[in-house]
Every structure is written in structure tokens, then in C-alpha cells.
Amino acid sequence: MEKRGAPLAAPPRGPVLHIVVVGFHHKKGCQVEFSYPPLKPGEGHDSHSLPEEWKYLPFLALPDGAHNYQEDTVFFHLPPRCGDRTTVYGVSCYRQIEAKALKVRQADITRETVQKSVCVLSQLPLYGLLQAKLQLITHAYFEEKDFSQISILKELYDHMNSSLGSTLLEGSQVYLGLSPRDLVLHFRHKVLILFKLILLEKKVLFYISPVNRLVGALMTVLSLFPGMIEHGLTDCSQYKPRKSISEDAGLQENTSRLDDYVSVSAADISNTNLEMGKGGRKIAGSHSLEGQKANVPFSQSEKTCNGAQSSNGTVQRLKVPSRSSPASSESDWETLDPSILEESNLKEGERENTASEQAENLPSEGMSSESLPITVQPQANTGHAVLVPGLISGLEEDQYGMPLAIFTKGYLCLPYMALQQHHLLSDVTVRGFVAGATNILFRQQKHLSDAIVEVEDAHVQIHDPELRKILNPTTADLRFADYLVKHVTENRDDVFLDGTGWEGGDEWIRAQFSAYLHALLAAVLQPDNEKTLSDFGTAFVAAWKNTHNYRVWNSNKHPALAEVNSSHPFQGQYSVSDVKLRLSHSVQNSERGKKIGNVMASTSRNVVQTGKAVGQSVGGAFTSAKSAMSSWFSTFTQSTQSLGD
Numbered sequence: 001m002e003k004r005g006a007p008l009a010a011p012p013r014g015p016v017l018h019i020v021v022v023g024f025h026h027k028k029g030c031q032v033e034f035s036y037p038p039l040k041p042g043e044g045h046d047s048h049s050l051p052e053e054w055k056y057l058p059f060l061a062l063p064d065g066a067h068n069y070q071e072d073t074v075f076f077h078l079p080p081r082c083g084d085r086t087t088v089y090g091v092s093c094y095r096q097i098e099a100k101a102l103k104v105r106q107a108d109i110t111r112e113t114v115q116k117s118v119c120v121l122s123q124l125p126l127y128g129l130l131q132a133k134l135q136l137i138t139h140a141y142f143e144e145k146d147f148s149q150i151s152i153l154k155e156l157y158d159h160m161n162s163s164l165g166s167t168l169l170e171g172s173q174v175y176l177g178l179s180p181r182d183l184v185l186h187f188r189h190k191v192l193i194l195f196k197l198i199l200l201e202k203k204v205l206f207y208i209s210p211v212n213r214l215v216g217a218l219m220t221v222l223s224l225f226p227g228m229i230e231h232g233l234t235d236c237s238q239y240k241p242r243k244s245i246s247e248d249a250g251l252q253e254n255t256s257r258l259d260d261y262v263s264v265s266a267a268d269i270s271n272t273n274l275e276m277g278k279g280g281r282k283i284a285g286s287h288s289l290e291g292q293k294a295n296v297p298f299s300q301s302e303k304t305c306n307g308a309q310s311s312n313g314t315v316q317r318l319k320v321p322s323r324s325s326p327a328s329s330e331s332d333w334e335t336l337d338p339s340i341l342e343e344s345n346l347k348e349g350e351r352e353n354t355a356s357e358q359a360e361n362l363p364s365e366g367m368s369s370e371s372l373p374i375t376v377q378p379q380a381n382t383g384h385a386v387l388v389p390g391l392i393s394g395l396e397e398d399q400y401g402m403p404l405a406i407f408t409k410g411y412l413c414l415p416y417m418a419l420q421q422h423h424l425l426s427d428v429t430v431r432g433f434v435a436g437a438t439n440i441l442f443r444q445q446k447h448l449s450d451a452i453v454e455v456e457d458a459h460v461q462i463h464d465p466e467l468r469k470i471l472n473p474t475t476a477d478l479r480f481a482d483y484l485v486k487h488v489t490e491n492r493d494d495v496f497l498d499g500t501g502w503e504g505g506d507e508w509i510r511a512q513f514s515a516y517l518h519a520l521l522a523a524v525l526q527p528d529n530e531k532t533l534s535d536f537g538t539a540f541v542a543a544w545k546n547t548h549n550y551r552v553w554n555s556n557k558h559p560a561l562a563e564v565n566s567s568h569p570f571q572g573q574y575s576v577s578d579v580k581l582r583l584s585h586s587v588q589n590s591e592r593g594k595k596i597g598n599v600m601a602s603t604s605r606n607v608v609q610t611g612k613a614v615g616q617s618v619g620g621a622f623t624s625a626k627s628a629m630s631s632w633f634s635t636f637t638q639s640t641q642s643l644g645d
Contacts, residue, residue, distance in 0.1 A: 014161025
């Protein structure tokens with residue numbers, strides 16, 4: 001069995017960057033105890049030092065309050081290193097063991113229990129698959145009862161890099177462990193509210209303990225967005241760790257290497273060359289920035305930035321600028337380059353003529369041409385999704401423009417946030433986030449978020465009354481949500497239901513949200529679409545059109561949407577059943593509705609107790625109920641009338 005002191009051979013290259021062991025030291029707190037390959041070149045595998053970009057790694061891998069649980073699982077995201085744009089996906093399995101059970105007890109173990117996490121840092125977002133493999137190895141590692149035995153961790157690294165590949169992103173394994181069915185059973189119609197909150201790029205905080213329930217709920221919501229898990233999170237962790245005051249003072253002099261990575265404007269596009277070769281696609285160009293030449297580096301020079309090279313080495317992406325000035329960062333999130341938006345509004349005839357000319361001039365493999373289109377037109381669906389690099393979003397997009405560029409330009413996805421990252425919630429370079437937390441301090445500071453999702457109670461707390469109004473579901477939305485809930489609950493006790501293939505299963509639910517989003521996108525492209533868009537919510541659509549993800553999506557053409565029905569999947573005339581739906585929704589979600597429910601529950605209890613109590617308490621209870629119902633119903637009537645108008 002290989003021990004810590006033994007030399008380790010040079011690791012192979014693949015999607016897994018590092019295997020890391022994080023432990024809790026009674027004096028030093030959370031620290032890295034082992035990493036393979038070493039996190040910093042030239043360091044030993046037992047070095048405690050960390051790259052600056054990953055300084056929060058120990059606190060993410062070994063979560064706050066972990067001592068309250070025998071074991072737990074964490075999904076987390078780390079920022080890229082060396083200017084590489086790609087998010088590093090982390091999965092950590094935590095366990096604790098009694099110190100007296102150890103065969104070999106190091107001198108620094110002074111507590112009754114030993115707490116450690118084994119985590120994988122990967123270039124692929126295969127959360128559930130990595131978790132399944134890691135749990136087995138973590139169990140075996142602890143069963144050794146000698147943490148100096150690290151050969152099993154090296155074998156895990158070799159096995160994962162030989163068995164995992166980017167092709168897994170196109171299959172169902174990318175959703176392993178993420179159950180929309182359970183999400184709908186728990187949140188019911190509120191799932192659609194969560195979906196719309198993220199579409200609006202709001203600051204959304206999920207809260208629950210332990211961490212595995214937290215990250216499971218958050219990532220399951222994201223799995224409802226087409227292509228989001230597979231290709232939409234590559235830019236979701238672009239943040240910088242907090243620096244000291246002295247470091248901040250010298251920030252201007254010590255310009256980040258990310259400044260060499262420039263975004264592409266329409267002026268740059270005209271000079272862009274598209275080269276096709278056996279190694280994959282390469283987009284290169286001549287870019288001007290305030291009169292100075294700047295080159296756009298590509299993946300080839302970045303492959304070792306995160307510690308390992310991608311197994312296929314073919315995916316190459318344009319880089320986005322990193323700004324040290326809060327003012328310039330803010331302008332980055334709020335607006336696209338106007339020239340890009342103007343480019344998207346070319347006359348249809350010009351676009352068609354240009355496309356036809358470019359199609360005639362397509363070069364053979366290995367040749368280049370300056371007249372090729374920047375964006376490849378969607379191809380017919382032949383059973384496999386056709387993905388092309390989005391020039392503006394930088395994401396791998398399908399023919400509908402999915403995934404939407406939500407988690408870009410400073411909008412973060414942090415499935416688990418350590419307390420040490422708390423400052424990110426108010427960082428001026430962070431325009432929004434979908435984040436998870438287990439520490440109550442996050443939940444108490446409500447002013448730092450737009451919505452707090454308390455997973456335990458399935459409660460979505462939206463602070464701003466105007467935002468609540470925007471997210472108030474339309475009649476068609478309520479029908480859609482009710483349709484989901486009914487199909488899930490009707491099959492709830494079906495022992496043969498494994499979550500796929502049946503109505504009400506996981507894949508079916510994701511398909512419904514995909515159809516909903518496609519219908520919304522198709523509707524906004526139609527002329528005179530006010531009536532159609534009102535089914536999705538007029539105020540909601542207006543707010544969504546001001547988001548970064550909508551403007552990026554709308555800056556390009558998506559002809560495939562012409563084949564999509566451009567109306568709400570549940571449009572239709574208002575009926576009595578809709579009144580019942582609205583009534584049920586309002587009772588469950590409004591404060592007045594909750595009071596009515598409480599009063600009725602109190603009345604029922606009193607009725608059960610004694611016949612004498614019935615005469616006294618029922619009268620008072622019903623008086624209270626009548627008052628609450630009268631006030632609430634007048635509000636409901638007004639909202640119904642405005643909906644009909």
C-alpha cells in the first residue's frame with residue numbers, strides 16, 4: 001500500500017484535475033492535507049499551500065456545521081486559474097470517524113473525532129456521477145483507518161480520467177441524482193416561480209441543512225433549463241477572492257492576466273477568420289482596444305492552468321474581460337456592446353443574402369476563409385443535438401440558442417457558499433447569484449438577496465412587492481403548474497416509476513419546462529404578440545427583456561424556433577376551474593389566505609373537543625374567518641378583474 005512519503009508518478013491528463021483531501025486541524029482549522037496532482041506546481045502532494053484563486057477550497061470541501069452530521073456531500077464551484085474561463089466543478093464527500101478507531105493516529109489528532117473530506121475537482125459538471133464514485137472511495141479510505149494510505153486516491157484519479165469523457169454530457173448521466181419529480185412534489189407550483197426568478201437573473205439564496213439537500217435542490221432547479229447543466233455553467237464562478245487592503249491598493253499596478261482576454265464587438269467581427277481543421281474549430285481575429293493591439297489567447301495555452309489538460313483538447317472559447325474598476329464592471333453586466341445588438345438587427349434580406357454567399361464559399365477541411373459566417377446556422381435535428389460556440393455568450397449553444405447565457409458577466413452559480421465567501425453577496429463586480437448556504441447568517445441578511453428559498457418548508461420569500469407582482473403566476477402559468485403537480489402526484493405510489501420515460505417522471509418534467517421556454521422564446525419573436533405574451537405575464541416578459549441573457553439570445557437569429565408553437569402551452573379561455581386554481585394558489589401563498597387556513601384549522605380542533613366548546617368557539621372563529629375572507633376576497637376579485645382586462 002502506497003504511503004504519503006512515496007514518490008508519485010506523473011499523472012495522466014483528463015477531465016479530473018485533482019483529488020484533494022481536506023481535514024480539520026484543531027489549531028489551524030480546515031486545511032488541505034493531500035492533493036494529487038499537487039495543487040501548485042513544484043509543491044509536494046502533502047503541501048498545505050493553495051493557489052490564490054482557490055483559497056476557499058478547504059471551507060467549501062469541509063462545510064460549516066459538518067460536525068453535526070456523520071457524513072455529507074457538497075457540490076461547489078471554483079473560479080478558473082491563469083485566466084482560463086472554464087469553471088472548476090467540485091464534488092466533496094465528508095465523513096467523520098472516532099479517533100480511537102484509527103490504527104495509526106498522528107500526533108496532531110487531539111480531538112475525539114476526526115473530520116475529513118475527499119473531493120474531486122473536475123472540468124466536467126458530472127455532479128451525481130462523481131458523487132457516486134467518490135462516496136465508495138471515501139468509505140474505503142476511512143475503512144483503512146490509516147489516512148497515510150493514499151494509493152487508493154491515486155487509483156481513483158487514474159480511474160476517473162480513464163472512464164470519464166465529455167460524451168457523458170450528452171447522456172442522462174449528467175442528471176444523475178437530480179430529481180425534478182421530487183422537486184415538484186416538494187415545491188409544487190412554486191417550481192415555476194423559481195424558474196422565472198432565475199430567468200430574471202435575480203439574487204436567489206437557497207437555505208437548508210445538511211448540504212446534500214441544499215445542493216440537490218439548487219442544481220435540480222437549474223436542470224430544468226435546457227442545456228444549463230451540460231454547457232451553461234462554464235462562466236458561472238468568475239469571482240476574485242477577497243484581498244487585503246494593501247493588495248487592493250496595488251490593484252492598478254498588478255493588472256490581472258485576465259485583462260489580455262477581450263470581448264468581441266461587431267467591429268472585430270468583420271476582421272475575424274474562422275479556421276476549420278482536424279483539431280477542432282478556431283476563431284481568431286485582429287482586435288483593437290484603445291488603439292492598441294491585443295491578441296485573443298485560446299485553450300491551447302490554458303490547458304495546464306487548472307492543473308491538467310482536457311482529454312480531447314478540442315474545445316476552444318473566446319475570453320471575457322476582467323475589470324478591476326467597479327464602474328466598468330457594472331457597465332459590463334448592464335449592457336452589451338451596442339454594435340453587437342445593431343448587428344443582430346440587420347434586415348432579413350441582408351442576412352439571407354449573406355448566408356447564401358457564405359454557404360457557396362465554404363472551404364474544404366483544413367482551409368480557411370475570411371467570408372465564413374461567425375455563427376453556424378442550426379442544422380436539422382437528426383437525433384443528436386448540434387452545438388456551436390456562441391460568439392457573444394461563449395457557451396456551446398443548440399439551434400434554439402440554449403442554454404441561455406444566464407450565468408455569465410458576473411452572475412454567479414454557487415451551489416454551496418462558505419461563510420468566508422459572504423462578501424461576494426455585496427461585491428460590486430457580482431451582479432447577481434444563485435447560491436446555497438447552510439449558515440443562518442446568510443438568511444438573516446435579507447437585504448443582500450432578492451429572494452430566499454427555504455427548502456425545508458418549500459417557502460419562497462420574495463422581499464420586493466414589485467417583484468412579487470411581476471412573478472405572480474398568470475392563469476396559463478397556474479394551469480401549467482397544476483398539470484405538472486397532477487401528473488407527479490398521480491404516479492406518486494407507482495413502484496415501477498424510476499423517474500424516466502413515464503409521464504410525471506424526471507425526463508418528462510424537464511421536457512415540459514423545455515417546451516415552456518421554447519414557447520416563450522418563439523412568442524417574443526412574433527409581431528403583435530401582446531396577447532400571447534400576456535399568458536406568460538406581461539410584466540414578467542418586460543422585465544426579462546431587460547436581462548443580459550435575453551439580450552445575448554436576441555442578438556442572434558434562431559430559425560429553428562419558427563417550427564415552435566409561439567403560444568403558451570396552456571393558453572385558453574377563463575373557466576370555473578381557473579377560479580378554483582387561483583383561489584387555491586392565493587390561499588396557500590397570501591398572508592390573508594394563511595390566516596384563513598389557520599382559522600379553519602382552529603375551528604376544526606374546537607369542534608372535535610366538546611359540544612359545549614362548539615357553540616362558543618365556532619361563533620368567534622367564523623366571525624374571524626368571515627372578516628379575513630371578506631378582506632381577502634375583495635383583493636382576489638380585483639386581481640381577477642385586472643387579469644381579465
